[in-house]
Amino acid sequence: MSTLVIVESPSKAKTIGKYLGKGYIVKSSIGHVRDLPKTNKDAVDIEGGFIPRYIISPGKEKVIADLKDAAKKADAVLLASDPDREGEAIAWHVAELIKGSNKNLKRIVFHEITEEAVKEAIEHPRPIDINLKEAQEARRVLDRLVGYDLSGLIWKKVRYGLSAGRVQSPALRILMEREREIRAFIPELYYVLTAPTKLAKSGEVPFICLEQPKDKAEAERIKKAGEDNSWEVKDIKETEQKRSPRPPFTTSTIQQTASTRLGFSPSRTMRAAQKLYEAGLITYMRTDSTNMGAAAQKQIIALLHSDYGKEYVQPRNYKTKSKSAQEAHEAIRPTNAGVRSAGNTADERALYELIWDRTVSSQMADARIKRTRITTNLVDSKKAIPDFAVNGSRVLFDGWLKVDTRARGEDTEVPMLTVGEKVEVDKVEIEEKATEPPSRYSEAGLIKELEKRGIGRPSTYASIMQTLNDRGYVEKKGRTLIPTDTGDVVSSFLEAHFPTYISDTFTSDMEDELDEIAEGKRTYKKTLSDFYTPFSRDLAAKEDIEKQTNLGEAPSEFPCPICGKPMVIKLGKSGKFLSCENFPECTGSRLIDGSEVKDEEPIGTHPETGENIYVLNGKFGPYVQLGEMPEPIKGKKKSEQPKPKRASLPKDKKAEDVTLEDAVHYLVLPRELGKHPDTGEAVIANIGQFGPYIGHVKDFRSLKPKDGDDPYTITLERALEIFSKPKQGRKGEKVLKELGPHPKTKKPLVVYESKSGRYLRRGFKRIMLPNDVDVEKMTVEDALMYMKAG
Numbered sequence: 001m002s003t004l005v006i007v008e009s010p011s012k013a014k015t016i017g018k019y020l021g022k023g024y025i026v027k028s029s030i031g032h033v034r035d036l037p038k039t040n041k042d043a044v045d046i047e048g049g050f051i052p053r054y055i056i057s058p059g060k061e062k063v064i065a066d067l068k069d070a071a072k073k074a075d076a077v078l079l080a081s082d083p084d085r086e087g088e089a090i091a092w093h094v095a096e097l098i099k100g101s102n103k104n105l106k107r108i109v110f111h112e113i114t115e116e117a118v119k120e121a122i123e124h125p126r127p128i129d130i131n132l133k134e135a136q137e138a139r140r141v142l143d144r145l146v147g148y149d150l151s152g153l154i155w156k157k158v159r160y161g162l163s164a165g166r167v168q169s170p171a172l173r174i175l176m177e178r179e180r181e182i183r184a185f186i187p188e189l190y191y192v193l194t195a196p197t198k199l200a201k202s203g204e205v206p207f208i209c210l211e212q213p214k215d216k217a218e219a220e221r222i223k224k225a226g227e228d229n230s231w232e233v234k235d236i237k238e239t240e241q242k243r244s245p246r247p248p249f250t251t252s253t254i255q256q257t258a259s260t261r262l263g264f265s266p267s268r269t270m271r272a273a274q275k276l277y278e279a280g281l282i283t284y285m286r287t288d289s290t291n292m293g294a295a296a297q298k299q300i301i302a303l304l305h306s307d308y309g310k311e312y313v314q315p316r317n318y319k320t321k322s323k324s325a326q327e328a329h330e331a332i333r334p335t336n337a338g339v340r341s342a343g344n345t346a347d348e349r350a351l352y353e354l355i356w357d358r359t360v361s362s363q364m365a366d367a368r369i370k371r372t373r374i375t376t377n378l379v380d381s382k383k384a385i386p387d388f389a390v391n392g393s394r395v396l397f398d399g400w401l402k403v404d405t406r407a408r409g410e411d412t413e414v415p416m417l418t419v420g421e422k423v424e425v426d427k428v429e430i431e432e433k434a435t436e437p438p439s440r441y442s443e444a445g446l447i448k449e450l451e452k453r454g455i456g457r458p459s460t461y462a463s464i465m466q467t468l469n470d471r472g473y474v475e476k477k478g479r480t481l482i483p484t485d486t487g488d489v490v491s492s493f494l495e496a497h498f499p500t501y502i503s504d505t506f507t508s509d510m511e512d513e514l515d516e517i518a519e520g521k522r523t524y525k526k527t528l529s530d531f532y533t534p535f536s537r538d539l540a541a542k543e544d545i546e547k548q549t550n551l552g553e554a555p556s557e558f559p560c561p562i563c564g565k566p567m568v569i570k571l572g573k574s575g576k577f578l579s580c581e582n583f584p585e586c587t588g589s590r591l592i593d594g595s596e597v598k599d600e601e602p603i604g605t606h607p608e609t610g611e612n613i614y615v616l617n618g619k620f621g622p623y624v625q626l627g628e629m630p631e632p633i634k635g636k637k638k639s640e641q642p643k644p645k646r647a648s649l650p651k652d653k654k655a656e657d658v659t660l661e662d663a664v665h666y667l668v669l670p671r672e673l674g675k676h677p678d679t680g681e682a683v684i685a686n687i688g689q690f691g692p693y694i695g696h697v698k699d700f701r702s703l704k705p706k707d708g709d710d711p712y713t714i715t716l717e718r719a720l721e722i723f724s725k726p727k728q729g730r731k732g733e734k735v736l737k738e739l740g741p742h743p744k745t746k747k748p749l750v751v752y753e754s755k756s757g758r759y760l761r762r763g764f765k766r767i768m769l770p771n772d773v774d775v776e777k778m779t780v781e782d783a784l785m786y787m788k789a790g
Contacts (some may be wrong), residue, residue, distance in 0.1 A: 003122075004074035004102075006067060008032075008081045008090050010770040010786075011278035012113060016080070019115040020122075027070055028770075029081070030785060033060050034093045036144055044141055050528040052141055054093070059785045064097050071101040078125060080118075083109040083329070084286050085136035085518060086459060092133040112335045113280040135518035138527055142166055142510070145532060146501070149539055154493060158548045159571055162490055166510070167456050168467045169494050169502045174449060175441060175474060175483050176491040185437035191219035192431045195226055195388050197376065198424040199415050207376050207388035207423075212433075219430050222385045226428040229383055233421045235375040242366040245400035246407075247290035247318035248331035248359045251458030252451045254285070254351075257358070259444035259479065261406060262350050266443055266462035272347040273332070281342045282334055282355055286458045289329040290318040292362075296330075300337045300363045312402060314365040333359040357404045364400035369393055372414045376423055390414055442479040454508030485575035485592075489551060497542050501535065554578045554590075561596045562588035604660035606667070613663045615655050621689070622655035623648045624663040648687045665712075674716035676723075683719050685711040694719045698746035740780045749783045751775050762787050 003024050007013050010028045017026040034054040036043045045051040056064065071077050077098070079091035088107075095105050106125035110117040143166050150164035193209035213219045249257070254273065258264040264272070273285035297315060304313045318331075334342075334356050341356075343349035375389045392414030395401065401408040417423075441449065447461045456464055468474045473487030483491070494502050510531065516522040554567035560580040567578040567590065578590040590596055602612035611627040626645040633641060647666040649658065658666075670686035676696050683696045685703070692703040692711040701722050703709040709718065726735045733754040742749055751769070752759055758775065760767040760783055767787050769775075 001075045002073065004070050004077045005080050005108075006077065006091075006094055008087070009274075009278050011275065011768065014770055015113050015278060015280045016118055019118050025070060025074065027067060029067065029090065029094050030060070030063055031788070032057055032090060032093065033064055033097060036140065043144060046145075046532065049525045050141055050532070052137060056097075057788070059781065059788055062781060063785060067094065068098050068101045071098045074102060076104045076106065077102050078122065079105065079107045079128070080110070080121070082286070083111050083284055084459065085132045085139075088129055088132035089136040089140075092128050092130075095128060111330050112283040113277065114335045117335075131520045132518050134524040135514050138517055138524050139514055141528060142514075142531065146535070149536070150494070150498070150501075153539060153542060154490060156547070157542075157545060158489060158493055162486065163471055164490065164494060165467065166501075167460055167507065168464055168471075169491070170455050170504065170507045171446065171450060171464050172468060172473055172483070172487055172491045173495060173502050174446065174453075175468075175481060176488060176495075178438060178440060179483050179488070182437040182440065187434040187436070188214060189216075189432060189434055190214050191216060192433055193219060193222055193226075193388075194429045194431070195231075195376070195425045196427065196429070197231070198426070199417070205390055205415055207374075207390050209386050209388050210375075211386035216432075223428040223430055225378065225383050225385050226388075226425055230379040231376050231423045231425045232379050233374060233417050233419050233423060234377045234387065235373075236417065236419055237373045237375075239371050240396065241369045241371055243369055243399075243401070244366050245316070245361045245364055245404070246358065248292055248333050248362050249355060250288055250290060250320075250331060251286050252288075252447055252461060254332055254355070255447050255461055256444035258351060258354060259442060259447075261354065263479070264347070264351070266447065266465045268347065269351065270462045272343070272345070272351045275345075275348055276343060276352055276355075279342075279344075280335060281339070281352060283330050283332055285332050287329045287332060288320065288458055290320045290331045291329065292317075292333060292359075293330055296333060296337070297363065300360055303337055304360070304363060308364075308402060311397075312364050312399065315363055318362070331359075357406075361400040361404040361407075364403060365397075367395060367399035367401045367408075368397040370396050374414055374417055379422075440480045440482060443476075443481060444479070446481060453504045454511055455504065457511060485571060489548075489571045489576075492551075493548055497545065498538065500538075550581075551576065555594065558590055558594040560586060560588035561590065562586055603658065603663060606664060613660065613667070615658050615663065617655065621648065622658075624658065624666050626667050648689075650687065651691070669711055671711065673714065673719050676720070683716060683723075685714050685719070687711055694722060696723060698741060699723065699748050736775050737778065739778060739783050742784075743780070749780055751778060751783075760787055 001023060005016065005020065005024055005026045006029055007016060007026065008029050008031055010030060013026045013028040017024075020026065033056065035057050036052055037055050042053055045053060079094055081087035081090040081094075087109075091107050099105060105128075107128045108121040108125050110121040146166040147164065150169075151162065154162045154164055190212045191214075192212055195207045195209075197205050197207050199205055209222065213222070247253075251270075255266040255269050258269040259266070262269075270285065273282065276282045277285050301313055301315055332355055334352070337356070337360060339356075340353075341349060342352045371391070371393045373389050373391050375387045377387050378385060392412040394411040394413060395408065398408070439445075443465050446465070450456050450461065450464070468481070468487070469476065471486075472484055473490060474481045474483055476482075500506055513522055513527050517524060517527060549570060550568040551571060552569050554569055556566065558567055558578055559565065560567055560582070563580060563582060563586045565586070566581050567588075568581050569576055569592070570579045576592045578592065578594070580586040580588040600614050600616060602614050604613055605611060606613055606626060609626070614625045616623060616625055623646050629644060630642045645667060647669045649655065649666065653662070666687075670684045673683045673685055673694070675681065676683050679697065681697050683694060685694050686692070688700075690702065692705075692709075693700050694703060694711070694714065695701075696719075703711060703714065709722075726738065733752045736751040736753050736758060739749040739751065741747065749760065752761060752766075758769045758773070760769065769786060773782075
């Protein structure tokens with residue numbers, strides 16, 4: 001008897017294949033096999049009962065054919081995609097496509113990819129859970145309807161190309177609410193007083209005033225009284241406190257901790273966690289539960305007894321706070337606590353260590369901390385000034401901090417003093433400070449806030465952060481999320497016209513309704529109908545609102561630089577700017593700070609064409625331009641619009657140092673060296689963001705001065721010689737095969753190999769290939785399939 005096991009990831013298939021012996025074939029669907037079409041037209045049959053009209057995901061035809069063929073040959077098929085709603089939906093889609101090849105289809109679920117867990121799951125197959133599948137389907141359809149309908153209105157009323165989303169928009173609103181608090185904040189001055197106290201035993205100790213007066217005269221009074229009188233110790237308080245360990249990780253807490261400790265974005269954290277899970281090293285990484293299996297707990301307790309001693313052991317069971325959590329699921333933990341370090345990359349190793357520390361420390365004894373506060377004041381209590389104090393703490397017993405050392409902090413020792421002991425104060429220092437506005441959210445902070453408000457679920461947090469960034473609604477400075485002008489305008493529009501649909505209550509209640517579909521307590525059709533009927537009515541009511549061209553009046557001190565009339569604030573592609581209220585009759589404009597926008601002055605004219613030459617700054621640095629930007633041609637895409645000739649400056653040349661002679665020389669580039677004999681396409685030489693290069697279609701090769709190659713002098717023959725050699729990989733990798741050009745981008749698709757395996761490259765990301773792939777037989781279509789899944 002043969003059994004076909006279908007998972008969604010090639011890496012997962014490889015790991016499971018090692019555990020199953022003869023009679024089992026493990027194959028991968030390489031992610032989703034069907035989805036809604038990208039265009040909204042006909043994606044959902046609303047009148048028919050919100051029926052999604054799925055299409056086969058582009059490039060998946062070969063995968064599906066392979067699965068059908070394997071299913072025909074097998075006696076039974078086990079659908080083993082991930083143990084969540086999305087995994088259930090993938091299993092259902094696969095089943096729908098291959099059920100004609102094999103009727104004996106069952107679903108199996110495991111929360112860790114270990115031999116024991118996989119074999120246990122195979123012993124207990126079940127039917128596909130239609131409730132879970134419909135909960136995922138409802139989320140997908142809801143997001144599509146809200147996203148397309150709201151985005152369409154924003155395109156009409158604000159600016160083309162903007163977007164809204166059912167969960168992303170409430171997240172953006174939270175960021176903007178904080179931003180408005182910051183803008184409205186009025187700082188207040190206050191004074192911090194410090195008395196550097198001289199102690200015979202401990203040297204100088206800084207005692208700090210427990211009150212921070214806002215009045216400078218009061219601060220000066222305290223200073224004078226302190227410097228003119230004698231001081232003594234008034235009180236010593238010592239308390240012993242316990243610090244308990246934190247629960248094992250959930251999806252939310254691992255993203256927050258990886259952000260604060262490792263500097264990882266949520267998407268980076270989840271990528272590394274996915275790889276660890278697929279390799280069988282950790283349990284499933286999308287979970288709300290802090291529960292831990294009894295066998296895993298026993299293993300950790302035995303390890304602690306062995307390595308740390310019984311005084312460090314305290315078995316604990318944690319109560320999951322999330323109301324949506326399923327206690328049958330587990331927290332994120334190592335599948336084998338005896339493995340202290342694991343992972344193929346630096347990210348995976350760092351994240352695994354974090355998971356190991358958190359999981360093992362969760363079963364350890366409390367740490368005991370001694371906290372001490374010493375209070376001083378004037379000997380003469382009639383000279384009333386606030387108390388000054390110094391605080392200290394030290395670890396008496398490290399407990400769980402022995403493992404999770406990064407949670408410990410630093411010991412702060414305080415001197416050994418007695419009440420009534422004299423202290424010597426020669427001076428009291430005053431430092432003027434101002435109150436600070438509330439802090440902006442970091443990614444970790446926003447995830448914590450979303451979880452607290454019930455917005456989103458574990459599988460959505462990383463994509464929310466990524467979407468806000470990709471749409472240009474926020475920018476990251478360090479770990480801080482700062483809303484952009486575009487984000488401000490979009491959020492303000494939605495808050496003004498659709499406050500209900502981006503409120504905490506509505507979004508959280510919708511998540512609860514999706515949970516109820518998964519539990520069989522609500523129906524798919526009614527849930528969508530209850531939402532979409534009033535939503536579509538409210539949307540239609542906004543069709544007649546005026547276009548939100550103007551975002552408000554500009555400050556009166558900034559009149560139009562051309563006609564002198566008042567200006568208004570508008571949103572452009574680069575953010576807000578000031579425009580004459582009489583536009584388009586008057587084209588006067590200013591930057592948002594009020595500075596005037598002036599036309600660039602040419603540095604001279606080209607000796608042959610007579611056209612002006614400009615030195616300008618662009619996205620990738622300074623460049624020279626021949627002539628002015630032509631008027632756009634209606635009906636043509638931006639990429640098809642005519643552009644003036646441009647050339648980048650050499651890296652060692654500053655824009656202000658460019659002469660007319662330099663510019664004419666630079667404008668020789670890009671040079672067309674001739675046509676490639678194989679394709680008939682042009683071969684060019686140029687200087688780009690990363691230095692001099694030659695290009696043919698989408699194949700670019702760097703030119704190295706040490707080889708005598710220069711973009712101004714290189715010949716076609718020399719360029720063809722360079723192209724004839726295989727493209728060099730980076731250090732530590734080699735090129736295995738060039739498959740051909742990408743059908744859309746025309747960039748060459750190349751299979752590389754390094755010590756970590758074989759892979760394709762999309763930008764800076766590696767798409768790893770399964771070990772059993774025959775590279776010699778790989779086609780462009782195969783590569784596109786793996787790249788889409790990766």
